[in-house]
Amino acid sequence: MGGTIETLVNREYQYGFVTDIEAETIPRGLDENTVRLISAKKGEPKWLLDWRLKAFARWNTMQEPHWSNVKYPAIDYQDVIYYSAPKPQKALGSLDEVDPKLREMYGKLGISLSEQKRMNNVAVDVVMDSVSVGTSFKAELSKLGIIFCSFGEAVREHPELVQKYLGSVVPHSDNFFAALNSAVFSDGSFVYVPKGVRCPMELSTYFRINAEGTGQFERTLIIADEGAYVSYLEGCTAPKRDTNQLHAAVVELIALKDATIKYSTVQNWYAGDEKGEGGIYNFVTKRGKCAGENAKISWTQVETGSAITWKYPSVILQGDNSVGEFYSVAVVNNHQQADTGTKMIHIGRNTRSTIVSKGISAGQGNNSYRGQVKVLPKAAHARNYTQCDSMLIGNRCGAHTFPYIEVQNNSATLEHEASTSKIGEDQIFYLTQRGISKENAVSMIVAGFCKDVFKELPMEFALEAQQLLGITLEGSVG
Amino acid sequence: MLEIKDLHAKVGDRDILRGISLDVAPGEVHAIMGPNGSGKSTLAQVLAGNPAYEVTGGSVTYQGIDLLALQPEERAQQGVFLAFQYPIEIPGVSNAYFLRSAFNSIRAARGQEEVDPLEFLDYMEKKLELVDMDVEMLSRSVNMGFSGGEKKRNEILQMAVLEPKIALLDETDSGLDIDALRIVANGVNALKRPDNATIVVTHYQRLLNYIVPDYVHVLAHGKIVKSGDKSLALELEAKGYDWLVEPQGALA
Numbered sequence: 001m002g003g004t005i006e007t008l009v010n011r012e013y014q015y016g017f018v019t020d021i022e023a024e025t026i027p028r029g030l031d032e033n034t035v036r037l038i039s040a041k042k043g044e045p046k047w048l049l050d051w052r053l054k055a056f057a058r059w060n061t062m063q064e065p066h067w068s069n070v071k072y073p074a075i076d077y078q079d080v081i082y083y084s085a086p087k088p089q090k091a092l093g094s095l096d097e098v099d100p101k102l103r104e105m106y107g108k109l110g111i112s113l114s115e116q117k118r119m120n121n122v123a124v125d126v127v128m129d130s131v132s133v134g135t136s137f138k139a140e141l142s143k144l145g146i147i148f149c150s151f152g153e154a155v156r157e158h159p160e161l162v163q164k165y166l167g168s169v170v171p172h173s174d175n176f177f178a179a180l181n182s183a184v185f186s187d188g189s190f191v192y193v194p195k196g197v198r199c200p201m202e203l204s205t206y207f208r209i210n211a212e213g214t215g216q217f218e219r220t221l222i223i224a225d226e227g228a229y230v231s232y233l234e235g236c237t238a239p240k241r242d243t244n245q246l247h248a249a250v251v252e253l254i255a256l257k258d259a260t261i262k263y264s265t266v267q268n269w270y271a272g273d274e275k276g277e278g279g280i281y282n283f284v285t286k287r288g289k290c291a292g293e294n295a296k297i298s299w300t301q302v303e304t305g306s307a308i309t310w311k312y313p314s315v316i317l318q319g320d321n322s323v324g325e326f327y328s329v330a331v332v333n334n335h336q337q338a339d340t341g342t343k344m345i346h347i348g349r350n351t352r353s354t355i356v357s358k359g360i361s362a363g364q365g366n367n368s369y370r371g372q373v374k375v376l377p378k379a380a381h382a383r384n385y386t387q388c389d390s391m392l393i394g395n396r397c398g399a400h401t402f403p404y405i406e407v408q409n410n411s412a413t414l415e416h417e418a419s420t421s422k423i424g425e426d427q428i429f430y431l432t433q434r435g436i437s438k439e440n441a442v443s444m445i446v447a448g449f450c451k452d453v454f455k456e457l458p459m460e461f462a463l464e465a466q467q468l469l470g471i472t473l474e475g476s477v478g
Numbered sequence: 479m480l481e482i483k484d485l486h487a488k489v490g491d492r493d494i495l496r497g498i499s500l501d502v503a504p505g506e507v508h509a510i511m512g513p514n515g516s517g518k519s520t521l522a523q524v525l526a527g528n529p530a531y532e533v534t535g536g537s538v539t540y541q542g543i544d545l546l547a548l549q550p551e552e553r554a555q556q557g558v559f560l561a562f563q564y565p566i567e568i569p570g571v572s573n574a575y576f577l578r579s580a581f582n583s584i585r586a587a588r589g590q591e592e593v594d595p596l597e598f599l600d601y602m603e604k605k606l607e608l609v610d611m612d613v614e615m616l617s618r619s620v621n622m623g624f625s626g627g628e629k630k631r632n633e634i635l636q637m638a639v640l641e642p643k644i645a646l647l648d649e650t651d652s653g654l655d656i657d658a659l660r661i662v663a664n665g666v667n668a669l670k671r672p673d674n675a676t677i678v679v680t681h682y683q684r685l686l687n688y689i690v691p692d693y694v695h696v697l698a699h700g701k702i703v704k705s706g707d708k709s710l711a712l713e714l715e716a717k718g719y720d721w722l723v724e725p726q727g728a729l730a
Contacts, residue, residue, distance in 0.1 A: 430577070435580050
């Protein structure tokens with residue numbers, strides 16, 4: 001009877017297929033020549049190569065961090081392929097020219113690359129392994145002066161913007177994984193929204209790891225100029241493989257005066273099987289800077305995938321009256337481990353931040369919230385509200401909370417609320433007694449638990465996230 | 479429509495039901511009374527299929543089928559409804575969404591089309607009147623922050639929406655003031671039809687002034703020790719349970 005909830009989970013990961021596509025891959029291993037080779041393949045200017053080399057030199061002196069609450073065997077960084085790109089690499093006139101096999105793959109993922117069947121009011125940039133495959137709605141966006149393209153293209157077409165902002169929020173020396181990314185990143189997305197422009201559609205990047213043994217190291221840079229608004233969504237999947245794959249991305253957001261950036265993630269990398277074999281190691285550095293007054297940066301994340309998630313989307317609240325938000329749902333099942341949270345650094349006056357974190361642990365999963373709220377001496381009247389809730393499904397999983405608070409200005413107001421609950425057999429019985437199936441009862445309870453976060457997601461993705469949660473938790477109830 | 483034969487059940491290592499037999503026909507109202515710990519609530523939970531209780535013997539036939547072989551949701555889909563003594567809170571799930579999901583799940587199981595949110599709202603209007611509830615209650619999370627009376631009315635609202643064939647009311651009167659009691663009882667009476675039946679589990683006779691039973695059964699130590707008509711309830715009110723209940727030691 002203890003298993004009534006437990007018997008519900010474990011539907012197969014439906015994105016676990018491999019696409020047989022010819023790729024250009026460089027040999028395994030990493031040294032200075034690898035960095036030069038990647039830069040050469042991308043035809044990069046010298047300043048960027050120099051930046052990469054500086055990062056690589058720095059990385060060589062750094063140690064992999066082990067302060068997080070996750071356990072994994074040592075990673076052999078010489079056994080990773082640092083660059084793999086689908087061939088051919090000719091310039092595409094439009095997304096309709098994309099390799100049919102690639103198109104088919106994205107079709108299976110529910111993303112149409114065809115200009116005719118494109119997603120309603122969502123512009124998509126797709127990145128497979130290391131390379132951007134194509135971007136939709138480009139022409140419409142450029143009429144408004146919005147730049148939405150692959151990182152590589154931004155380096156070629158808008159070097160002044162890239163050079164000005166690259167590394168301005170996450171320096172190349174920031175941390176071990178960020179330094180690694182800075183040395184070997186291959187592509188990613190770039191967004192620039194000019195002064196006073198409200199981006200009329202969701203911008204979205206879909207990341208897919210396909211090739212075996214490759215790491216994915218993409219870099220996203222989003223700049224909202226004064227008074228601009230942009231909402232951006234990131235989705236990710238990977239094939240099922242029995243070896244672990246490394247994903248070390250960097251995302252930098254810059255919101256100038258009166259600008260707003262809303263960044264939403266639905267992360268569904270392959271999580272490994274029920275025994276804990278395989279899955280993605282997701283070591284990601286995400287940070288935004290509210291550089292001007294009244295700027296706002298809002299992170300929303302739904303983390304259901306990856307064997308290991310190590311991720312702390314943060315906001316530097318530099319401008320006076322700027323606002324930072326972090327809404328997170330993190331789900332672990334089977335042997336998944338997540339150590340995720342945020343940092344809110346209050347520098348400017350009257351800066352405000354909100355943190356809402358919902359952790360769900362099932363199976364033998366281990367979920368940790370790690371958050372830091374720092375109020376610096378000049379941040380008069382800073383405010384923070386933090387709410388951290390954990391839900392346990394079954395009795396073999398774990399939930400941990402590590403809040404760090406540092407206040408150097410006594411006019412600041414900080415509130416922290418935390419709770420831990422178990423999904424109750426009594427709740428399930430109540431719902432099933434009304435004719436609702438066990439599976440639906442569990443997803444209803446979990447969706448209710450996550451409601452405060454889901455309501456922050458753009459509509460289409462809120463539904464997707466809710467379904468994803470149902471799939472991730474199926475069979476985990478116990 | 480419901481035949482209970484020599485039903486035994488336990489929770490953990492404790493035997494609670496020790497041989498209950500009871501027949502319920504369509505159109506009837508049965509009251510199950512008895513002192514605390516006699517097994518009244520357990521009987522209701524077991525009939526609804528609460529997995530915390532283990533049936534150790536006997537049978538329950540409902541409309542010709544083996545009720546005990548069905549999952550809780552299947553029983554609900556077949557028209558078995560339990561009004562909970564302690565309704566459960568579901569944070570973040572709106573009452574409207576919960577009610578519509580339940581309604582549609584039962585419809586789907588019966589091969590009927592689901593209704594959309596707008597149609598459902600129309601349907602709800604009359605049901606809300608029945609228990610004197612404001613439409614605002616639909617947008618609140620299920621039972622969250624509800625007063626004791628609101629929770630019980632919400633149970634009867636669910637009953638009104640799902641229109642069960644057999645309703646089990648588990649101590650529905652507990653914690654209700656007289657006005658709320660009247661509203662709840664009126665709701666139950668309005669839902670009475672010749673083809674459905676009600677089993678009212680209660681400690682006090684009070685509720686039976688409003689919901690008039692055809693039969694009254696007294697439960698003690700997991701067995702029915704006396705059955706009668708509604709006058710038995712009045713007799714219990716006057717004399718208490720002691721004259722019917724043997725000391726526990728005699729059974730052990």
